[in-house]
Amino acid sequence: MTTIYQKTKGLQDTELHYCPGCSHGIVHKLIGEVLEEMDALGTAIGICPVGCAVFAGNYFSFDTIEAAHGRAPAVATAVKRTHPDQPVFTYQGDGDLASIGAAEIVHAAMRGEKFTTIFINNAIYGMTGGQMAPTTLIGQKATTAPLGRTREQAGMPIRVAEMLATLDGCVYAERVCVTDIPHLNKTKKALKKAFQRQMAGDGFTFIEVLAACPTNWSMEIDEANKWLMENMAAYYPLGVIKDTEAM
Amino acid sequence: MKREIWKGSEAIAEAAIRAGCRCFFGYPITPQNEIPEYMSLHMPQRGGVFVQAESEVAAVNMVYGAAASGVRAMTSSSSPGVSLKQEGISYMAACQLPAVVVNVMRGGPGLGSIQPAQGDYFQATRGGGNGDYRTVTLAPANIQEAVDLTQEAFDIADQYRNPVVLLADGLIGQMMEPIVWKERTPRPLPEKTWAACGRGSRDHNNFITSLLIDAPACEAHNLDLAKKTAEMEKNECRWEEILLDDAEVVLVAYGTPSRVAQTAAENLRKQGIKAGVFRPITVWPYPYARLREIAARESVKVFLDVEMSLGQMLDDVHLAVAERKPVRFYGRCGGAIPHVSEVEGAALEAWKEVK
Amino acid sequence: MKKEVILSGFGGQGVMSIGKNLVEAAVVEDLEASWVPSYGPEMRGGTANCTVIISDERIGAPLVESPSEIIAMNRAALAKFEPAVAPGGTVFVNSSIIPDKVSREDVKAVYVPCDEIAAELGNSKVANMVMLGAYVAATGALKQETIETMIAEMFTGKKAKLVPLNLKALHRGMECGRSA
Numbered sequence: 001m002t003t004i005y006q007k008t009k010g011l012q013d014t015e016l017h018y019c020p021g022c023s024h025g026i027v028h029k030l031i032g033e034v035l036e037e038m039d040a041l042g043t044a045i046g047i048c049p050v051g052c053a054v055f056a057g058n059y060f061s062f063d064t065i066e067a068a069h070g071r072a073p074a075v076a077t078a079v080k081r082t083h084p085d086q087p088v089f090t091y092q093g094d095g096d097l098a099s100i101g102a103a104e105i106v107h108a109a110m111r112g113e114k115f116t117t118i119f120i121n122n123a124i125y126g127m128t129g130g131q132m133a134p135t136t137l138i139g140q141k142a143t144t145a146p147l148g149r150t151r152e153q154a155g156m157p158i159r160v161a162e163m164l165a166t167l168d169g170c171v172y173a174e175r176v177c178v179t180d181i182p183h184l185n186k187t188k189k190a191l192k193k194a195f196q197r198q199m200a201g202d203g204f205t206f207i208e209v210l211a212a213c214p215t216n217w218s219m220e221i222d223e224a225n226k227w228l229m230e231n232m233a234a235y236y237p238l239g240v241i242k243d244t245e246a247m
Numbered sequence: 248m249k250r251e252i253w254k255g256s257e258a259i260a261e262a263a264i265r266a267g268c269r270c271f272f273g274y275p276i277t278p279q280n281e282i283p284e285y286m287s288l289h290m291p292q293r294g295g296v297f298v299q300a301e302s303e304v305a306a307v308n309m310v311y312g313a314a315a316s317g318v319r320a321m322t323s324s325s326s327p328g329v330s331l332k333q334e335g336i337s338y339m340a341a342c343q344l345p346a347v348v349v350n351v352m353r354g355g356p357g358l359g360s361i362q363p364a365q366g367d368y369f370q371a372t373r374g375g376g377n378g379d380y381r382t383v384t385l386a387p388a389n390i391q392e393a394v395d396l397t398q399e400a401f402d403i404a405d406q407y408r409n410p411v412v413l414l415a416d417g418l419i420g421q422m423m424e425p426i427v428w429k430e431r432t433p434r435p436l437p438e439k440t441w442a443a444c445g446r447g448s449r450d451h452n453n454f455i456t457s458l459l460i461d462a463p464a465c466e467a468h469n470l471d472l473a474k475k476t477a478e479m480e481k482n483e484c485r486w487e488e489i490l491l492d493d494a495e496v497v498l499v500a501y502g503t504p505s506r507v508a509q510t511a512a513e514n515l516r517k518q519g520i521k522a523g524v525f526r527p528i529t530v531w532p533y534p535y536a537r538l539r540e541i542a543a544r545e546s547v548k549v550f551l552d553v554e555m556s557l558g559q560m561l562d563d564v565h566l567a568v569a570e571r572k573p574v575r576f577y578g579r580c581g582g583a584i585p586h587v588s589e590v591e592g593a594a595l596e597a598w599k600e601v602k
Numbered sequence: 603m604k605k606e607v608i609l610s611g612f613g614g615q616g617v618m619s620i621g622k623n624l625v626e627a628a629v630v631e632d633l634e635a636s637w638v639p640s641y642g643p644e645m646r647g648g649t650a651n652c653t654v655i656i657s658d659e660r661i662g663a664p665l666v667e668s669p670s671e672i673i674a675m676n677r678a679a680l681a682k683f684e685p686a687v688a689p690g691g692t693v694f695v696n697s698s699i700i701p702d703k704v705s706r707e708d709v710k711a712v713y714v715p716c717d718e719i720a721a722e723l724g725n726s727k728v729a730n731m732v733m734l735g736a737y738v739a740a741t742g743a744l745k746q747e748t749i750e751t752m753i754a755e756m757f758t759g760k761k762a763k764l765v766p767l768n769l770k771a772l773h774r775g776m777e778c779g780r781s782a
Contacts, residue, residue, distance in 0.1 A: 055458075063452050
């Protein structure tokens with residue numbers, strides 16, 4: 001019998017705790033596939049965030065370290081510098097990366113740390129129950145912005161990929177999403193490129209994934225994906241933000 | 248062995264490298280800048296990693312990362328900076344990661360002063376961060392001891408898989424004294440099979456985490472940590488007794504004040520007063536048992552606790568002495584160092600009270 | 603034997619470094635020694651001082667209230683530390699810069715024209731070495747040969763040519779120390 005599809009060896013045989021329609025599971029799978037294809041499951045070290053992906057180490061089959069909230073880039077800095085020949089990545093949400101860990105991500109990018117950051121931007125705090133994130137859109141409701149985010153009260157949402165792209169240490173930044181198969185394929189390609197450039201020693205690489213959180217957005221799955229494409233992708237444009245190879 | 252003259256901070260840095268420390272992550276703060284400065288030059292030359300982090304928080308989390316991937320790592324700071332590092336120290340204790348944190352204490356609270364102080368005693372000896380944990384806390388009183396304890400700290404950390412704190416004060420960091428680099432016999436240490444350094448051919452992945460969201464699991468983990476705490480308490484307690492055999496007045500002090508107390512005791516003896524010094528070298532675990540024995544001696548009349556803080560170690564002295572004998576206190580703080588004459592005077596007063 | 607000395611002067615006058623020289627020489631002579639600097643904003647310009655203790659026994663308190671000697675390289679140093687000197691102690695005064703005389707009668711004063719001698723020798727930087735010579739000769743705390751060997755070891759390679767100059771400065775200082 002011919003195998004036409006099988007689960008990546010990059011994931012364990014564990015049931016994921018993510019909600020229906022959540023993008024985390026898909027991105028986990030893509031990371032597992034990319035590292036498997038690169039024959040890196042024995043060498044890869046992943047740094048997990050605080051947030052919904054806090055249990056990622058129970059799902060990935062390679063070694064992982066759970067960082068304190070926002071500190072994954074600092075942890076990854078040490079891991080990569082002491083294991084320079086191994087692929088290292090951080091997996092962080094928007095609260096973790098763009099709020100409490102803003103200093104750590106900016107400085108890791110500034111130093112051109114040779115690891116990859118996978119930034120899951122779903123414009124909301126998931127695990128703590130739908131509070132406003134730095135990436136929450138204007139007008140979007142959150143449990144700490146019950147009437148919707150306003151510019152006066154909370155400022156404008158932060159475009160992290162664009163911000164990090166201004167730093168010379170960042171060699172590759174792309175924004176992707178996983179709402180359908182073509183976008184999912186693009187995401188996988190972007191992830192692979194990021195890891196390849198990391199292993200080539202080029203510098204800091206950054207993949208921002210616009211992600212859906214139907215639970216905290218109070219939407220059906222299809223509705224959430226549609227909202228993501230119409231609203232998030234409008235404010236956070238998809239595509240390559242920076243690629244020093246193409247420059 | 249050749250005696251060399253070393254400045255405290257630099258001696259601590261060199262001792263760490265000689266002890267196999269392969270990473271240093273730090274952030275500038277007075278009075279310990281000589282440690283990162285020394286590391287920035289020497290660590291890369293000797294095949295190690297130096298990063299000047301964006302903050303103390305980042306620095307301690309870099310230590311966490313290095314430790315989690317199985318590498319000997321250290322960070323250093325001074326009081327306000329060490330407060331920021333408590334996050335990482337708590338996480339390392341939770342994840343059972345070995346690392347060394349140096350605190351060259353200055354005056355507090357807040358920004359305080361940059362002169363020597365001991366106001367971080369509670370923080371250092373009671374865990375310091377959130378949760379139930381302790382760290383072995385080594386308090387050198389001279390540069391030779393700073394060197395020896397720094398090297399020992401890495402072994403203690405690896406043996407128990409727990410962060411270790413070297414608690415020095417600004418004076419120990421800044422002063423120069425002759426030392427010798429002793430031949431060390433490293434402890435037999437367990438292999439770091441738990442490290443997240445790449446799965447290789449292991450049949451499972453290593454996942455370093457402190458999140459145990461299920462309360463019974465978290466409690467079980469805490470109880471495991473507590474067993475380790477008990478082991479550290481049993482095995483790692485150190486102290487020194489100076490002129491103590493026939494002492495009637497016992498001065499209790501650690502770090503720089505213990506040296507002041509020593510000179511005060513010598514002076515008191517010249518006046519016919521039998522004074523001695525009990526000097527904890529580990530302030531956690533605290534040498535309660537030995538101090539209790541001393542308190543029970545008939546010859547001992549009174550204790551005088553001397554600190555560069557306002558009665559923090561005093562709690563531990565009380566716990567040990569437990570009302571057997573009177574305990575008096577003399578402390579300076581905020582960066583002021585007690586003078587010999589002040590300590591001598593306080594001891595004399597205490598002695599007159601009980602005579 | 604126990605010497606407790608406070609050395610003080612402007613930053614750049616080399617007081618910290620001759621303090622360190624005393625410790626180095628003491629170590630060669632198998633003595634115990636300690637060196638404590640003043641530190642903080644004042645060392646980035648302004649007055650610098652350090653406390654050196656040399657002893658044949660374990661050193662307790664590394665800071666002293668009543669030093670057996672002080673070395674004052676500038677006026678502020680003399681004003682600040684003269685009152686602290688132990689009765690019977692010695693005050694070393696850089697008389698090239700300090701016009702004042704030691705006012706106390708219970709201490710010995712040694713006046714050393716450090717900068718004038720250094721200028722005579724053609725290098726203002728050795729003023730501190732002149733004072734070191736005076737201190738060693740007047741106190742007998744350390745052997746002359748020890749200091750000479752130390753100076754020879756201090757300047758090596760390109761700087762080796764500075765050895766004779768520093769030795770000369772040391773010897774001129776020693777003359778002042780002896781005759782005081």
